Amino acid sequence: MGFxxxxxxxxxxxxxxxxxxxxxxxxxxxxxxxFGSRIRHLFxxxxxxxxxxxxxxxxxxxxxxxELAKQAKRYLxxxxxxxxxxxxxFIYAGILAYLGSWMGTCMAFCLMLYAVSVAFRFHFxxxxxxxxxxxxxxxDYRAQWFKTxxxxxxxLA
Numbered sequence: 049m050g051f052x053x054x055x056x057x058x059x060x061x062x063x064x065x066x067x068x069x070x071x072x073x074x075x076x077x078x079x080x081x082x083f084g085s086r087i088r089h090l091f092x093x094x095x096x097x098x099x100x101x102x103x104x105x106x107x108x109x110x111x112x113x114x115e116l117a118k119q120a121k122r123y124l125x126x127x128x129x130x131x132x133x134x135x136x137x138f139i140y141a142g143i144l145a146y147l148g149s150w151m152g153t154c155m156a157f158c159l160m161l162y163a164v165s166v167a168f169r170f171h172f173x174x175x176x177x178x179x180x181x182x183x184x185x186x187x188d189y190r191a192q193w194f195k196t197x198x199x200x201x202x203x204l205a
Contacts (some may be wrong), residue, residue, distance in 0.1 A: 102180045116177055123174035130167035134160045 068074075100108070106116065141156035176184050179192065 051157065099183065102166075102182050105182060120174050120177040123170045127167045127171035127174065129172065130163045134163035134167060137163060 106112075120156060137156050137160035140158060141153050144150075144152040144156055172184070172189060173193065175189055179188075181188075
């Protein structure tokens with residue numbers, strides 16, 4: 049036995065020489081697989097097994113026109129409230145940026161983006177009720193928004 053093998057054998061009793069145990073590669077592999085599956089699940093679009101029309105859904109849920117109008121009004125009000133909350137977070141982020149709190153600015157900006165996304169979701173649900181069509185796409189939503197803006201006579205700037 050040479051000097052190097054004796055040293056390695058002696059050091060192996062004192063210090064674990066397996067680098068994969070130092071780095072805990074097994075846990076890293078399992079964590080990476082878990083996060084990869086969660087990310088794939090997050091971006092997977094679920095397709096309805098049995099598509100139904102708006103009229104079928106209203107009959108199944110036993111809804112009448114007055115209840116639908118009231119719910120559409122609630123969704124519109126909720127979207128306005130969340131736009132207001134987003135505006136408040138925007139002002140707050142500006143104040144924090146002025147004071148030099150960059151982490152607070154980033155957090156307020158993220159909360160503003162979340163509030164805008166919730167406002168969009170409620171407004172999209174309002175749009176689907178007023179159009180009486182389930183499964184609207186963003187292209188339908190955009191086209192109808194431009195039509196309503198042109199009817200109001202407001203400039204598209």
